[in-house]
Amino acid sequence: MTKRRELAKWLVVLVALHCVIACAGFFAPYDPVTQDREHPYAPPSRLHFLDTQGRVHLRPFFYPLRIREGSFDQYQEDTAQPIPVKFFVDGARYKLLGWIPCHLHLFGVDDARVYLLGSDGYGRDQLARILYGGQVSLLAGWLGAGITLSLGLGVGAVAGYYGGWRDEILMRLAELFLALPWLYLLFGLRAFLPLSVSPLEAFLLIVVVSGTLGWARPARLVRGVVLSAKQRDFVRAARGFGASDSYLFRRHILPETSSLLLTQATILVPQFVLAEMTLSFLGLGVPEPVASWGNLLANLQQYSVLMSYWWMYLPALAMVPFFLTYLGLASALQEWSDFSKIGASREQG
Amino acid sequence: MRFVSRRLIHAVLLIFGVSILTFLFTSLAPGDYFAEMRLNPQIAPETVIALRAQYQLNRPLPVRYARWVESALHGDLGFSFSYNSPVGPLLWVRARNTLLLTVTATLLAWGLALPLGVWSAERQGGLPDTLISWTMAVLLVVPDLVLALGLLLFAVRSGWFPTGGLAAVGFESLSPLDKLRDLALHMILPVVVLVLTALPVMVGHVRAAMAGVLDAPFLRAARGHGIPRRRLLYRYALPAAANPLISLFGFSIGALLSSSLLIEVIMSWPGLGPLLVEAILARDLYVVIGGVLLSTLFLVAGNFVADILLFWADPRIRTEAEATR
Amino acid sequence: MQLLIHVENLVKRYSRRTILGSREVVSALNDVSFSVAPGRTLALVGESGSGKSTLAQCLAGLERPTSGRIWFEGRDIVALGENQLRAVRPQTQLVFQDPASSLSPRFTALQILMEPLTVQARVGRREARERALTMMERVGLSRDLADRRTAEFSGGQRQRLAIARALSLAPKLLIVDEALSALDCSVQAQIANLLQELQSSFALTSVFITHDMAMAAHLGDEIAVMDRGRIVEQGSPEEVLRSPEHEAARRLVAATLGSSVTPRAL
Numbered sequence: 001m002t003k004r005r006e007l008a009k010w011l012v013v014l015v016a017l018h019c020v021i022a023c024a025g026f027f028a029p030y031d032p033v034t035q036d037r038e039h040p041y042a043p044p045s046r047l048h049f050l051d052t053q054g055r056v057h058l059r060p061f062f063y064p065l066r067i068r069e070g071s072f073d074q075y076q077e078d079t080a081q082p083i084p085v086k087f088f089v090d091g092a093r094y095k096l097l098g099w100i101p102c103h104l105h106l107f108g109v110d111d112a113r114v115y116l117l118g119s120d121g122y123g124r125d126q127l128a129r130i131l132y133g134g135q136v137s138l139l140a141g142w143l144g145a146g147i148t149l150s151l152g153l154g155v156g157a158v159a160g161y162y163g164g165w166r167d168e169i170l171m172r173l174a175e176l177f178l179a180l181p182w183l184y185l186l187f188g189l190r191a192f193l194p195l196s197v198s199p200l201e202a203f204l205l206i207v208v209v210s211g212t213l214g215w216a217r218p219a220r221l222v223r224g225v226v227l228s229a230k231q232r233d234f235v236r237a238a239r240g241f242g243a244s245d246s247y248l249f250r251r252h253i254l255p256e257t258s259s260l261l262l263t264q265a266t267i268l269v270p271q272f273v274l275a276e277m278t279l280s281f282l283g284l285g286v287p288e289p290v291a292s293w294g295n296l297l298a299n300l301q302q303y304s305v306l307m308s309y310w311w312m313y314l315p316a317l318a319m320v321p322f323f324l325t326y327l328g329l330a331s332a333l334q335e336w337s338d339f340s341k342i343g344a345s346r347e348q349g
Numbered sequence: 350m351r352f353v354s355r356r357l358i359h360a361v362l363l364i365f366g367v368s369i370l371t372f373l374f375t376s377l378a379p380g381d382y383f384a385e386m387r388l389n390p391q392i393a394p395e396t397v398i399a400l401r402a403q404y405q406l407n408r409p410l411p412v413r414y415a416r417w418v419e420s421a422l423h424g425d426l427g428f429s430f431s432y433n434s435p436v437g438p439l440l441w442v443r444a445r446n447t448l449l450l451t452v453t454a455t456l457l458a459w460g461l462a463l464p465l466g467v468w469s470a471e472r473q474g475g476l477p478d479t480l481i482s483w484t485m486a487v488l489l490v491v492p493d494l495v496l497a498l499g500l501l502l503f504a505v506r507s508g509w510f511p512t513g514g515l516a517a518v519g520f521e522s523l524s525p526l527d528k529l530r531d532l533a534l535h536m537i538l539p540v541v542v543l544v545l546t547a548l549p550v551m552v553g554h555v556r557a558a559m560a561g562v563l564d565a566p567f568l569r570a571a572r573g574h575g576i577p578r579r580r581l582l583y584r585y586a587l588p589a590a591a592n593p594l595i596s597l598f599g600f601s602i603g604a605l606l607s608s609s610l611l612i613e614v615i616m617s618w619p620g621l622g623p624l625l626v627e628a629i630l631a632r633d634l635y636v637v638i639g640g641v642l643l644s645t646l647f648l649v650a651g652n653f654v655a656d657i658l659l660f661w662a663d664p665r666i667r668t669e670a671e672a673t674r
Numbered sequence: 675m676q677l678l679i680h681v682e683n684l685v686k687r688y689s690r691r692t693i694l695g696s697r698e699v700v701s702a703l704n705d706v707s708f709s710v711a712p713g714r715t716l717a718l719v720g721e722s723g724s725g726k727s728t729l730a731q732c733l734a735g736l737e738r739p740t741s742g743r744i745w746f747e748g749r750d751i752v753a754l755g756e757n758q759l760r761a762v763r764p765q766t767q768l769v770f771q772d773p774a775s776s777l778s779p780r781f782t783a784l785q786i787l788m789e790p791l792t793v794q795a796r797v798g799r800r801e802a803r804e805r806a807l808t809m810m811e812r813v814g815l816s817r818d819l820a821d822r823r824t825a826e827f828s829g830g831q832r833q834r835l836a837i838a839r840a841l842s843l844a845p846k847l848l849i850v851d852e853a854l855s856a857l858d859c860s861v862q863a864q865i866a867n868l869l870q871e872l873q874s875s876f877a878l879t880s881v882f883i884t885h886d887m888a889m890a891a892h893l894g895d896e897i898a899v900m901d902r903g904r905i906v907e908q909g910s911p912e913e914v915l916r917s918p919e920h921e922a923a924r925r926l927v928a929a930t931l932g933s934s935v936t937p938r939a940l
Binding site (some may be wrong): 232233236237238242243244252 | 761764
């Protein structure tokens with residue numbers, strides 16, 4: 001049972017992380033597109049509990065950042081005006097989950113803009129951009145994985161169940177697709193589609209294209225499961241009392257694929273998120289001004305940014321807890337399904 | 350020999366299939382090199398049409414494919430619009446650089462993965478094993494994009510490593526030894542990233558394969574004969590565990606090639622990666638096709654080598670081949 | 675008297691792929707012919723690999739033979755299309771060797787028994803449920819077990835369930851494929867008795883497949899010995915037991931000396 005508990009632990013963490021991203025509007029003090037020309041490339045603001053006179057404040061506060069005289073990107077703290085942090089404040093309007101209008105934010109400050117994770121060249125809040133960008137990247141990951149798994153399930157099921165020439169052709173096709181360097185072809189395909197499309201179109205484009213390229217590996221795995229399920233005696237018995245193919249498939253064979261599909265999903269989603277990030281990083285994915293983890297990192301292609309503005313690297317770290325959780329979930333799922341298979345065969349033995 | 354020739358035919362057919370698929374995909378997509386030109390009001394539409402005709406982009410698909418195959422057999426692989434030269438030589442120069450990187454990375458990665466995997470399999474559950482597993486888990490989680498950018502950031506801020514390119518300015522005037530050192534210095538970061546991204550999967554497989562073998566009776570018998578530990582591990586255990594590892598070797602070449610695409614772009618290494626991205630952005634059709642095909646070729650070649658190695662290494666497959674002759 | 679089942683020159687070949695991609699042909703059934711009269715039991719005896727299970731699958735319409743004919747109630751089921759065959763299949767039911775794999779681990783006992791009736795859609799749910807419960811008791815399982823999953827059943831209970839399921843559609847032919855081999859000796863005897871009793875009360879025709887010659891003699895009206903895809907000897911239990919001619923038959927008879935089941939014939 002500890003296997004199940006471990007699985008539950010990972011699941012809880014995953015759901016929590018996704019909730020944070022889904023409620024980006026709540027956790028971010030500002031929206032991701034408002035520019036602030038007075039604070040380009042502002043470094044992350046430091047949270048203080050001790051003020052310049054050595055007093056401890058229970059409520060943490062920031063000092064506003066002003067550009068130092070004579071420079072154009074060096075900031076210093078203006079210690080004359082401490083700005084206390086307020087929690088659960090009213091702020092800019094946003095739509096929770098893209099639908100429910102809200103204006104409650106987790107934290108915020110009055111009279112100034114405070115950048116917890118710094119700002120970019122246009123003075124946009126990086127924290128907000130990372131959270132909202134996560135929505136785009138994660139959604140791309142899920143949709144892409146969904147398309148691939150659906151295709152893979154369909155193809156694998158047909159190949160495994162009917163066998164014969166259908167199986168031959170489909171598996172040869174799969175071999176072809178597996179031989180393709182996936183990323184290369186993705187780039188190639190993307191590039192030959194119109195380069196200047198709206199963010200929504202670009203998003204859908206990369207999702208659909210990458211989804212349709214990756215079906216081969218899941219298809220092979222599904223085929224294996226379907227083949228072995230087809231040979232199981234209880235499936236034969238069901239055929240024996242006159243069950244039609246679709247009934248057999250629906251009631252007996254499809255349930256066998258569920259654990260495989262789950263495990264594959266936990267492996268594929270991060271891969272598709274990474275694909276979106278790579279494409280956007282190279283300018284072939286989601287374009288500005290919409291934020292995605294990939295195009296947030298695109299700034300780092302400039303030497304000056306690498307040299308002076310280290311906080312622009314932070315979006316790269318944002319995805320690490322997600323990938324870690326997906327990996328943990330994948331291995332917990334794997335162990336759990338192995339475990340239940342061993343348990344089942346021990347009972348039958 | 351029949352086995353080898355059969356695998357060879359299989360590989361060639363695969364490459365053909367991929368070339369058709371790539372051709373189909375890239376040609377079906379709307380837009381081409383001259384699409385941007387068409388939007389430019391300063392260029393007359395007739396010019397665009399004439400250019401397209403000159404490069405034969407207006408011919409039907411099968412005709413274009415046939416001509417491309419012909420050009421491929423001559424070593425040209427089509428024509429690049431941006432560079433105004435045949436694609437073949439262009440690719441070749443870049444391919445050499447990519448191979449330099451990937452081959453070094455492959456050797457280094459396996460050179461590390463084998464001892465690490467063997468070591469952690471030997472001390473399963475012990476501290477070294479746990480440490481290695483954790484490190485590998487972290488490396489597995491961190492995507493190559495993040496790692497490459499991170500190392501680049503480090504290079505820029507520390508100033509210890511060059512931040513791009515193949516050679517420093519004034520390369521030509523260096524002594525041979527200095528040239529080598531300069532090259533190595535430029536190679537370190539990209540190779541490190543490639544190795545670190547490939548390592549977790551490899552170490553995992555080596556460990557699993559070795560752990561499976563270490564319990565075997567024949568190994569215990571050998572230990573009973575007093576054979577020293579290192580010999581035992583590397584001359585007895587490892588060959589028995591080799592099968593899945595050889596297949597992984599073939600696969601790892603392909604995986605490293607794919608990773609190198611992105612890393613070359615980030616680290617400004619003049620290999621196939623940047624060329625491909627550039628060509629994609631410029632819609633240089635034949636360069637893209639050529640690039641995709643070349644990397645597929647390496648991938649297929651890697652698998653082919655792995656098949657041959659497997660055939661040579663595993664006596665069971667050989668005897669079955671003899672039997673069916 | 676019309677024969678219920680008449681098998682003529684049945685051949686079944688499989689092609690296998692080896693690692694190198696070449697094809698290998700395996701002959702599971704090599705020109706098998708026999709017949710069974712209604713209400714009689716044919717015991718098919720053979721060692722593993724002799725083709726017994728393949729024959730069982732072909733008789734039940736679950737595998738198509740490579741060539742040959744199977745006349746079931748005067749119709750050649752080999753010649754039938756898939757849709758027609760599906761209509762015939764309920765009349766030839768198979769009880770498998772391993773009840774753990776022939777009963778879906780996800781379903782409860784009741785669901786398993788109701789499935790044939792639901793699939794055939796002959797009766798409503800309530801009626802199907804009643805019939806299923808009645809069938810359970812008929813094979814010696816208490817109604818309380820209805821909502822349990824088969825993982826909690828013993829081997830003997832599972833086989834009873836499998837038999838109940840096979841009989842739920844009132845088949846004309848019951849094929850029992852090594853159904854007793856996976857059970858303990860004492861349980862074997864119980865199930866064997868159950869089969870005999872069901873056979874007479876339902877007026878079933880059966881083909882009983884086993885590698886145990888003693889069991890075959892106990893349950894069968896006639897014995898056919900299979901070896902490597904062929905029927906090598908046929909006759910009444912007395913004949914085969916007293917004077918086995920073919921080497922395979924002799925081996926099988928020798929193996930039963932020391933078996934605890936007393937053959938009916940001797």
